[in-house]
Amino acid sequence: MHVRILLTEAMTPSPNPLVDVLLAPLAPDVYLHQREALGHTPDQVADALTCLAHRLLENGGRGGSDESDSPTGANPVERC
Numbered sequence: 001m002h003v004r005i006l007l008t009e010a011m012t013p014s015p016n017p018l019v020d021v022l023l024a025p026l027a028p029d030v031y032l033h034q035r036e037a038l039g040h041t042p043d044q045v046a047d048a049l050t051c052l053a054h055r056l057l058e059n060g061g062r063g064g065s066d067e068s069d070s071p072t073g074a075n076p077v078e079r080c
Contacts, residue, residue, distance in 0.1 A: 022056070025049060051080030 003022055007015035024030060026049075034040045040048075 022052075025052065055080055 004015055004019045007018055007022075012018060031045060034045050035042070
């Protein structure tokens with residue numbers, strides 16, 4: 001419910017389907033798959049989630065720009 005409220009306040013078109021999309025990466029089975037099957041470290045998973053959150057916030061949920069797609073340093077936000 002909280003995610004939907006935030007999406008609505010951000011005037012995101014069609015917020016209902018996005019709620020599940022945004023919560024899915026936080027599901028325990030997804031995390032276990034990333035850790036065990038894919039071999040990602042906890043830091044890699046956290047960096048990816050941080051990137052997702054920053055991209056969403058920076059662009060109001062409308063996707064990212066091409067300018068920040070290349071790695072530029074240790075900061076995970078700069079790498080996304």
